[in-house]
Amino acid sequence: MVPESLKNLEKEVQQCKNCPLYLSRNNIVFSDGYFGAKIMLIGEAPGADEDKQGKPFVGRAGKLLNEFLKAAGINREKDLYIVNTLKCRPPKNAKPTKEQKTACEKFLNAQIDIIKPKIIVLCGATAMESFLDKKLKISKVRGQIFENIKNYKGIKFIPILHPSYLLRQHSTDVGSPRDLTLKDLIMIKKTALG
Numbered sequence: 758m759v760p761e762s763l764k765n766l767e768k769e770v771q772q773c774k775n776c777p778l779y780l781s782r783n784n785i786v787f788s789d790g791y792f793g794a795k796i797m798l799i800g801e802a803p804g805a806d807e808d809k810q811g812k813p814f815v816g817r818a819g820k821l822l823n824e825f826l827k828a829a830g831i832n833r834e835k836d837l838y839i840v841n842t843l844k845c846r847p848p849k850n851a852k853p854t855k856e857q858k859t860a861c862e863k864f865l866n867a868q869i870d871i872i873k874p875k876i877i878v879l880c881g882a883t884a885m886e887s888f889l890d891k892k893l894k895i896s897k898v899r900g901q902i903f904e905n906i907k908n909y910k911g912i913k914f915i916p917i918l919h920p921s922y923l924l925r926q927h928s929t930d931v932g933s934p935r936d937l938t939l940k941d942l943i944m945i946k947k948t949a950l951g
């Protein structure tokens with residue numbers, strides 16, 4: 758049973774007008790996956806497909822993410838709770854602004870508080886910048902474990918490359934972005950699920 762607190766939060770997001778993105782959204786994109794999952798994956802913001810379907814990671818990047826999850830042995834429906842930093846689509850898939858992220862962060866923080874994941878996967882630079890030092894480069898710190906972030910004691914934060922970036926990187930050679938992402942996800946699975 759989905760906790761009441763999560764259902765109420767979703768209703769709150771549906772009515773949210775905290776930033777101008779409510780004017781152009783077709784649907785809010787609240788979450789996907791299992792509320793009892795040990796791994797929470799945070800992406801950037803909904804794209805056109807997500808806005809249409811009301812679900813995160815359902816477009817081309819989402820399909821690629823699914824392939825990587827499968828290859829790493831992570832079940833999207835059972836092992837993951839998936840969200841974005843923004844719950845509404847920025848027009849033309851623009852990078853979320855600081856103001857939009859600030860307006861929306863209370864919902865993301867509340868989701869973390871309710872889900873209480875063991876691991877938070879920061880998928881892409883936008884999600885990473887919401888939690889870690891903004892000077893860090895995702896290409897340098899992907900796959901590293903960060904702890905004691907903000908007030909989140911006991912949660913491991915792990916950045917990974919975003920699948921939108923991987924769509925433009927076709928090599929699967931050892932050390933390529935695709936190879937490294939698969940290794941990161943295998944490590945994440947082992948750390949969270951044994």
Ligand code: SF4
Pocket residue numbers: 770773774775776777778779785843844845857860861
């Ligand atoms: S993006 Fe977040 S803050 Fe902005 S309208 Fe949507 S739910 Fe509200």
